[in-house]
Amino acid sequence: MKTIAAGVDIGSTTAKCVLITDGTVLFGPILLTGANPTKAGEQALEDTLSKLNSPPERRYVVATGYGRVTAPFADETVTEISCHGRGAHYLYPDTRTVIDIGGQDSKAISLGDDGRVIDFVLNDKCAAGTGRFLEFASRLVLEVQLSELGDLSTKANKPAQISSTCTVFALTEIVSLLAEGTSKENIVAGLHNAIAQRVAAMVKKVGARPAIMITGGVAKNIGLRSALARELGAEVNPPHNADPQLVGALGAAIVAKERLDKA
Numbered sequence: 001m002k003t004i005a006a007g008v009d010i011g012s013t014t015a016k017c018v019l020i021t022d023g024t025v026l027f028g029p030i031l032l033t034g035a036n037p038t039k040a041g042e043q044a045l046e047d048t049l050s051k052l053n054s055p056p057e058r059r060y061v062v063a064t065g066y067g068r069v070t071a072p073f074a075d076e077t078v079t080e081i082s083c084h085g086r087g088a089h090y091l092y093p094d095t096r097t098v099i100d101i102g103g104q105d106s107k108a109i110s111l112g113d114d115g116r117v118i119d120f121v122l123n124d125k126c127a128a129g130t131g132r133f134l135e136f137a138s139r140l141v142l143e144v145q146l147s148e149l150g151d152l153s154t155k156a157n158k159p160a161q162i163s164s165t166c167t168v169f170a171l172t173e174i175v176s177l178l179a180e181g182t183s184k185e186n187i188v189a190g191l192h193n194a195i196a197q198r199v200a201a202m203v204k205k206v207g208a209r210p211a212i213m214i215t216g217g218v219a220k221n222i223g224l225r226s227a228l229a230r231e232l233g234a235e236v237n238p239p240h241n242a243d244p245q246l247v248g249a250l251g252a253a254i255v256a257k258e259r260l261d262k263a
């Protein structure tokens, strides 16, 4: 009997799915969550299942992410904190600190040797340390693609100072900097530094023990990763063997596999 362990991560911005079958990990697509988180999660699951040669006879689905509470297709829900921890530990067992920066929140998680969560800090109240801030700045003000921010900031020669700690005021500050003729490279580098300072302060609360893994969509931004490494005085790496945005879904799939193995 073919059994499938599925992890579905329904985030504020994207829905992701990872399957584990016969010891093989199958990474699914990254879909926009949009206005219907349930549908997005279901779609991510269906799209990933469609990659299999034949439908599973038995499946166990663990949902995580902010949309997990509205996932009727799931057998169980698990917090993103646990799932990012489990996923990071699986990909790199030496991981002791996970920094997850998603669309609408950021978290710092401290892990034990076995990948269990020892401590965590979560910021879901303020957009300034999240991907949404970068989305607003790139799309509304700077008119550059989100995926270009990292490379752009590596070309900065004098990163701008962005002092506002509130997204709305920071965006106003960026508009003023542009009007003064500050280059986009220097503005983006300043933006990354401002976010990194906020996230680093949060990470220090859980200890910032190495190895430090960064997960979530924002982990794809090399400029932010470098700024964070400078702030923490430590290496901050995304997983070398998986998409950082899929680590939460992977963790959920690992939990699902454990349930199937115990059944």
Ligand code: ADP
Binding pocket: 010, 011, 012, 013, 014, 015, 065, 101, 102, 103, 104, 105, 130, 131, 132, 134, 135, 146, 147, 148, 215, 216, 217, 218, 219, 220, 221, 245
């Ligand atoms: P959530 O799980 O909360 O939905 P994700 O982990 O999917 O969030 O991350 C979404 C965020 O990732 C977006 O807000 C965006 O800032 C960032 N992001 C996604 N893709 C990229 C990319 N290619 N380069 C830089 N940032 C990215």
